[in-house]
Amino acid sequence: MMKANSVTESSDPRREDARADRLTFIWVAGFFIAFLIVDILSSMTEVARFRLDVDPAKVAIYEISSVLVILTLYWWIARAVTLATPGQHDWRYVTAIHALAIVVFSAIHIAAMVAIRKLAFLAVYGYPYIFTDSPAREFIYEFRKDTLTYCLIAFFIIFGRQLTQQRRELAAAREDAKKSHRLTLKCGGRSVFVAASDVIWAKSASNYVEVKTPTAQHLARATLGAIERQLSDAGANAARVHRSWIVNRDHISRIEPTGEGDVKIEMTDGAVIPGSRRYRDRLPVDG
Known part of the structure; x- marks a missing residue:
């Protein structure tokens, strides 16, 4: 009985997806950290090129706070992909779930990002960070970027799971070849x-x-x-x-x-x- 249970657990697709998601997270984190470094360096180049009066530390706070929240929300996106996987669920259901997930993702991203910046500004500069004088305008501005970010991460997750499944099928095929x-x-x-x-x-x-x-x-x-x-x-x-x-x-x-x-x-x-x-x-x- 114990052996049968262990086999069932090892072949549980939820466990397989979770393992794939952990590996994919490493790739996603590496991608966003690389993007973060390039973005900060590019911003500093622009500041020097146009002689702008911008503190490079503020640029770093802006970018790091955003990426930190995005990586934390990676698991939210993975959960949404599990609930509504393209190709496995009805497209109308998939569209509805991910549309709602994108709105929630963007709202949490903006709120958490702003909170981190406020804390960082108080700690570094001693005065509060002011996000915007027009919340509606800034939400639309951030929402556009968040939609693309969400879709990119969801694609990575789906691709990572499919790649893991293909590797598992190849291993099973080789094992079957030895036996049969x-x-x-x-x-x-x-x-x-x-x-x-x-x-x-x-x-x-x-x-x-x-x-x-x-x-x-x-x-x-x-x-x-x-x-x-x-x-x-x-x-x-x-x-x-x-x-x-x-x-x-x-x-x-x-x-x-x-x-x-x-x-x-x-x-x-x-x-x-x-x-x-x-x-x-x-x-x-x-x-």
Whole structure:
């Protein structure tokens, strides 16, 4: 029973998303800190260029207070993405949830940012920070920027979760290859399982890989390296013979030299595949 519970917990998508969000936060924080440094330096350059009477410390307070609050609210955005994930929930629901979340995000960002600035001004200068004489104007000004910031962070979160899911699926496919000696191919919206011994050749095709068997030809969303690792895990007698090609050595019918160490490889299905001298040692010597 304990083992079953541990498996369930390890495969809990909420836990997986939380792990992905923590990693994504590091990237988001790095991005905003880099932006913060560039923005402060650019502002100081503008002050010097136009001989403006602006205290660089105030510029730093303005920018740091904003970024600090944004990073704190990262988890609010992650929660909103969980509640309404594009592609998983109805678009009208997604739009409504994120529209409301953006308003709340902006309101908290402005209020907290101003509070931090007031405290910083009292501590550094001894007098209060005045945010604006027109709250409506400044809210609209900040809201425009906050909307873009929210959308950018939400994109990072969604992308981070998808990347983590892809890595998890690749790991699961390799584990399955070791146990069942078959490949798991993502073809469109379905998974296709192919016996590793049936694979005749595989060819890189941009963001896809063509996988040929005696009965079919599959176009899988994968890298050639990922297919090569699955074949190796499955125990197939496969080898990379070109940067864009993998062949099953059990399906080679003839190897013909073309000069300068390159070869032509004829397969049992009639395909003629280029073999690079870089990978010549992976082919039968007497082929």
